[in-house]
Every structure is written in structure tokens, then in C-alpha cells.
Amino acid sequence: LRLLLLDTSGPEIAFDLGIQLYGVGVGLSKSDGTALVSETYLRLGSVTAFLFLDLETGTGTLVASHGGGGLRLGGFGLPISAALGAGGGSNPVASNLLSSGGSGGASGDGQSVNPVTDVDVWFWDDGAAGSPTLHVLVGGQTGLFWIPIHAGFGPIFIDQLGVGVSSTAVTLAIDGGVSVAGLSAEVDDLSVAIPYASVTDPSTWTIDLKGLAVGYSGPALSIAGGLVKYDGPPIEYNGMLLVKIGTIGAIVIGSYSVVGSGADEYTSFAIFGGVFVPIGIPPLINLTGIALGLGYNRRLIVPEDLNAIPDFMLVKALDRPEELANNPMAALYAFRDQVPPKRGALWLAAGVRGTSFELVNITAIIYVALDNGVEVGILGVARMALPTDDAAIVSIELALKARFSSAEGLFSVQAQLTDNSWLISRDCQLTGGFAFFWWYEKSQFLLTIGGYHPSFKPLPQYPVVPRLGYRWTFLGVVHLKGESYFALTTTAIMTGIRIEATYGPDWLQVWFTxxxxILVMRDPFHYEIDVGISVGARLRIRVCFFACATIEISVSVGAELHLAGPPFHGT
Incomplete structure (x- = not known):
């Protein structure tokens, strides 16, 4: 608001009224946060109307200029999957793609398509050439608004659909792929921009493609290639090439980017490549692959969870390159996330893959990272199947991780059985982990097999280690579980064992536990001993006369012993 204007040619002050309104508006929403409209075919959370205006007195009359207005639809959505109805609609293709994925044999993530977002539409006349202009924001951005699909129909898979609206054109985009007989092709941000002024003239349409990946995986041949560009910031290129015929082949995967601008601009790249060729001294050791990697101005994000090591790109590219041919686009995404740009960071890596005595398959990666101090580590996967891979009755897969960090003052060694470890059948799952941590600057250490005592409170830096044991379910009614642990720390020693068995269908259950x-603390000295045993049964009967009722009878007998001290006491 302006009331007075000083005349620069003299000392006089003149009355001059001017008003500028920036985003004055009125909104409507429910106080409890629920949607204004929530129907089968429409959802609307809130509505806001706003006004832009510049009023000047000019030569004594009030003149309006630089005006505009807009509308915001908050929480706006079209429940597309609900609109299909219980029967899925009359179009089976649309029904499959827009309802929850995975049903009917199609692949997907099981999530229905119900996109909800904020939509802003406004116009603005600033007096310049080309005004007024129309602006549209979907989801708070001028780019594409993505609708997650994550569903497949036959050989076609659609990950997401994108819609973008501007003052001159509408843009449609798709992420997805097709897979037929081992051959797959994927596109990332395949888009077409259609100008409003020439909708009927396809020659004026603009087609763009952010990334393309093609792969083939067969019994004796695996081949894949892909290239993805990220417009940034930063601008980045990621690519991969894999060719493997039988036991011979090669793979290379890399990323290049230019980060920042001006004096802060720097180049960043990472590359990892491997060659597959049998070399070595059978049967003692037979190398089947070697690899090298380098990252300049790149971090190397090593998995904390040992279950993620088999799928870590540096390990997977050397260990199971054929799987990358099935989904090369996902491999490029994973590599990009695991080696992000960072000024001054540097890492080197080398790897080997091979077998020992024709029994144990080993893939190991050693790396040196110069980022926050010096870090040296080894990542690997070891597998053994007896008597053979095709007719195994015992399968052991072990994820390995060893690490030295000067910044943390830490040396650690970890190993853990993966989900691919079983005995007799896959229903008998083997579990367990090992960890040794030494914080040499703090004079602290940890050694554990199978985790910790239930009452022990591990420090935040202690790793999570699964129990050493098994889980077995057979005939659908018998469940066996056994687990044990041992741990030695700077302040405590502990051990324990547990056995559980249950039998029976839903109407009859019998169990034994x-x-x-045992837990012994050093400073202050304290010990706890807990021993227990219990057996029980439960019978559930459904009786129907004029009405139905469920009768449940449960009986259990057990004993528990708890000892602690000092002073010695127990229950």
C-alpha cells in the first residue's frame, strides 16, 4: 500500500494511492483434515482461490495492471482403480494395469493406482509481450507428474506414467518395458510433447528419451546394454555393457557427471569392469573372473546390512552378471545410487571370482576408499551346495564383510548366512551370523555368534546379528525352531539356547518350548540365569445349533527358574 509520493523535482509531497496485492486468496478445507469430497470418482482435499493485482492512481484515476489469479486444488485425485469397480471394468487391459498389480498372474507391487496431488493453475499479465501467460503446477513442480502403475500385462510392464502441462503444450511420458523369450527392452522417460496450437500435426510433436536399456539372457548367452542421461543438476550419464558367452565374457558399467557451476564445478566419474575367463590351478583354485574399479570424486556406499551384499553392484556384476541382463535399467539405477558424486572422494576396487576344490564358489571384492579418512575393506559371497548344485540337499551361502576405518578407529569382520542357506529342503532354513568389532582407539571389542542376551542392551555401534539356528516347516502342520548365541564384549559375556516345536492344524495345536x-556383567559384577520349559495344547471346536459358537480349550504346564546376584537370589 502506497499513500504518498515525493516529487524529486521539488520539496512537495503529493498524494498518490497505490495498492499491490500478492496472492490474496480464500481457502476452503475441513478443520479435521479430511477431504472435502471423497467419492468413488473424485477426491478433493481443499480449494483455494487467489488474486494478483496492482492498482495505480496514475493521473488521478485508478488504473489496474499486472493482474492475475489462480486456483489451487489440494489433495486432488481420481481413484482410477476404484472407478473400475469390483468387476474390473469392461477393458481387461486397463483393469489389469490400473488395479493392484500382481493379480491374475501379472507382475506388480500390489498397490492400486490412486494418485493424489496438488494442482495449481494461474495466469499472470505483467505487461510484457506475450502476456498474459498460463501456468500449471502439478505436485508443486512444473515438470512431469508421475502416476505409479507397477503392473504388467503379458510381456508388457509399466512402471509409471507421467503427465506434464505448460502454457504451450502437454507432455505424456512412460517408464516401462517389454520382455519376450529372454529378450527385454526398457525405456526411461519416453515422452512426447504435443503443442496445443498443432495437436493434429504430428510433425510438430517433440519426442524425447532419457534412457534405453536392452538385454537378453539365455542358457549360453547373456548380452545387455543401456544408457541413461540425468538432466540434473548435476548432469550425469550412466551406461552398461555386458557380453557373456558360456564361461567367457566381459562387463563394464560406469557413470560420468559434471557437478556444480563456475568455480565450484568439478568432474566426477566411476567405472567398474570385469573379464570372465577360466584361469588357475584346478582343483585347488580355479579363477573364473577378475575385475577392477575406480571412482574419482565419487563415494562408495558399502551396505551396512550383510543381506544386501550379494546384490551390491560391485559384487553382483562379478558374481551374477547374467541377472543384470534381465533388468539392465535397474542395474544402472543401483550403480548410480551406490557411487554418488562427492568432491575429493576417491576409491579403488579389485575383485576375483572362482571355485575351490570344485565345492566352494567365492566372489570377493577388495576396495580402498579415500573419503573420510582411509577405509580398506573386503566384501564377498561364498556358496557351497552338496552334492551338486542341481541336486543339492545342503546349501550354504555366506555373506562376508571385513573393514578397517581410520576415521572410526575400527577394525571389523562380519559373516552371515543368507536366505539361500538350507538343509534337506528349502523349508528348513538355516540362520546365523558372526561379528568381531575392535575399536582400537577406545580399547573396546565385541565378539558374537548369534547375537546377544535378551536383557543385554547393546551399544548403538554394535551390529545386529541374527541367531544361529534353523526354522523348519514340513507337512504344513509341524514347525521346528532352534537357535543359540554367544557373545563376549568389553563388559559382559553371555550365551543361550532356545528350542520350539509346534504341531497341529488350526483346530488343534500342541507345543513345546x-x-x-546366561548373562554375566563384569563392571559392576552381576549375573543372570534363566531356564524354562513349557508344554501345552489348545483345542478349538465350532458348534452350531440355532446359532454358531466357537469353544476353545487350552491347557499348558511349565516351569521357569530365574537366578541373579550378587547377592544371590532367584524365583
Whole structure:
């Protein structure tokens, strides 16, 4: 608001009224946060109307200029999957793609398509050439608004659909792929921009493609290639090439980017490549692959969870390159996330893959990272199947990780059985982990097999280690579970064992449980001993006369012993 204007040619002050309104508006929403409209075919959370205006007195009359207005639809959505109805609609293709993925044999993530977002539409006349202009924001951005699909129909898979609206054109985009007989092709941000002024003239349409990946995986041949460009910031290129015929082949995957601008601009790249060729001294050791990697101005994000090591790109590219041919686009995404740009960071890596005595398959990656101090580590996967891979009755897969970090003052060694470890059948799952941590600057250490005592509170820097044991379900009614642990720390020693067995269908259950846990603390000295055993049964009967009722009878007998001290006491 302006009331007075000083005349620069003299000392006089003149009355001059001017008003500028920036985003004055009125909004409508419910106080409890629920949607204004929530129907089968429409959802609307809130509505806001706003006004832009510049009023000047000019030569004594009020003149309006630089005006505009707009409308915001908050929480706006079209429940597309609900609109299909229980029967899925009359179009089976649309029904499959827009309802929850995975049903009917199609692949997907099981999530229905119900996109909800904020939509802003406004116009603005600033007096310049080309005014007024129309602006549209979907989801708070001028770019594409993506609708997640994550569903497949036959050989076609659609990950997401994108819609973008501007003052001159509408843009449609798709992420997805097709897979037929081992051959797959994927596109990333395949888009077409259609100008409003020439909708009927395809020659004026603009087609763009952010990334393309093609792969083939067969019994004796695996081949894949892909290239993805990220417009940034930063601008980045990621690519991969894989060719493997039988036991011979090669793979290379890399990323290049230019980060920042002006004096802060720097180049960043990472590359990892491997060659597959049998070399070595059978049967003692037979190398089947070697690899090298380099990252300049790149971090190397090593998985904390040992279950993620088999799928870590540096390990997977050397260990199971054929799987990358099935989904090369996902491989490029994973590599990009695991080696992000960072000024001054540097890493080197080398890897080997091979077998020992024709029994143990080993893939190992050693790396040196110069980022926050010096870090040296080894990542690997070891597998053994007896008697053979095709007719195994025992399968052991072990994820390995060893690490030295000067910044953390830490040396650690970890190993953990993966989900691919079983005995007799896959229903008998083997579990367990090992960890040794030494914080040499703090004079602290940790050694554990199978984790910790239930009452022990591990420090935040202690790793999570699964119990050493098994889980077995057979005939659908018998469930066996056994687990044990041992741990030695700077302040405590502990051990324990637990056995569980259950039998029966839903209407009859019989169970047995036995356990023992021992914990001894050093400073101050304290000990706890817990031993217990219990057996029980439960019978559930459904009786129907004029009405139905469920009768449940449960009986259990058990004993528990708890000892602690000092002073010595127990229950």
C-alpha cells in the first residue's frame, strides 16, 4: 500500500494511492483434515482461490495492471482403480494395469493406482509481450507428474506414467518395458510433447528419451546394454555393457557427471569392469573372473546390512552378471545410487571370482576408499551346495564383510548366512551370523555368534546379528525352531539356547518350548540365569445349533527358574 509520493523535482509531497496485492486468496478445507469430497470418482482435499493485482492512481484515476489469479486444488485425485469397480471394468487391459498389480498372474507391487496431488493453475499479465501467460503446477513442480502403475500385462510392464502441462503444450511420458523369450527392452522417460496450437500435426510433436536399456539372457548367452542421461543438476550419464558367452565374457558399467557451476564445478566419474575367463590351478583354485574399479570424486556406499551384499553392484556384476541382463535399467539405477558424486572422494576396487576344490564358489571384492579418512575393506559371497548344485540337499551361502576405518578407529569382520542357506529342503532354513568389532582407539571389542542376551542392551555401534539356528516347516502342520548365541564384549559375556516345536492344524495345536539364557556383567559384577520349559495344547471346536459358537480349550504346564546376584537370589 502506497499513500504518498515525493516529487524529486521539488520539496512537495503529493498524494498518490497505490495498492499491490500478492496472492490474496480464500481457502476452503475441513478443520479435521479430511477431504472435502471423497467419492468413488473424485477426491478433493481443499480449494483455494487467489488474486494478483496492482492498482495505480496514475493521473488521478485508478488504473489496474499486472493482474492475475489462480486456483489451487489440494489433495486432488481420481481413484482410477476404484472407478473400475469390483468387476474390473469392461477393458481387461486397463483393469489389469490400473488395479493392484500382481493379480491374475501379472507382475506388480500390489498397490492400486490412486494418485493424489496438488494442482495449481494461474495466469499472470505483467505487461510484457506475450502476456498474459498460463501456468500449471502439478505436485508443486512444473515438470512431469508421475502416476505409479507397477503392473504388467503379458510381456508388457509399466512402471509409471507421467503427465506434464505448460502454457504451450502437454507432455505424456512412460517408464516401462517389454520382455519376450529372454529378450527385454526398457525405456526411461519416453515422452512426447504435443503443442496445443498443432495437436493434429504430428510433425510438430517433440519426442524425447532419457534412457534405453536392452538385454537378453539365455542358457549360453547373456548380452545387455543401456544408457541413461540425468538432466540434473548435476548432469550425469550412466551406461552398461555386458557380453557373456558360456564361461567367457566381459562387463563394464560406469557413470560420468559434471557437478556444480563456475568455480565450484568439478568432474566426477566411476567405472567398474570385469573379464570372465577360466584361469588357475584346478582343483585347488580355479579363477573364473577378475575385475577392477575406480571412482574419482565419487563415494562408495558399502551396505551396512550383510543381506544386501550379494546384490551390491560391485559384487553382483562379478558374481551374477547374467541377472543384470534381465533388468539392465535397474542395474544402472543401483550403480548410480551406490557411487554418488562427492568432491575429493576417491576409491579403488579389485575383485576375483572362482571355485575351490570344485565345492566352494567365492566372489570377493577388495576396495580402498579415500573419503573420510582411509577405509580398506573386503566384501564377498561364498556358496557351497552338496552334492551338486542341481541336486543339492545342503546349501550354504555366506555373506562376508571385513573393514578397517581410520576415521572410526575400527577394525571389523562380519559373516552371515543368507536366505539361500538350507538343509534337506528349502523349508528348513538355516540362520546365523558372526561379528568381531575392535575399536582400537577406545580399547573396546565385541565378539558374537548369534547375537546377544535378551536383557543385554547393546551399544548403538554394535551390529545386529541374527541367531544361529534353523526354522523348519514340513507337512504344513509341524514347525521346528532352534537357535543359540554367544557373545563376549568389553563388559559382559553371555550365551543361550532356545528350542520350539509346534504341531497341529488350526483346530488343534500342541507345543513345546525350552530355553536357557546366561548373562554375566563384569563392571559392576552381576549375573543372570534363566531356564524354562513349557508344554501345552489348545483345542478349538465350532458348534452350531440355532446359532454358531466357537469353544476353545487350552491347557499348558511349565516351569521357569530365574537366578541373579550378587547377592544371590532367584524365583
Amino acid at each position: 525350552a530355553y536357557a539364557d
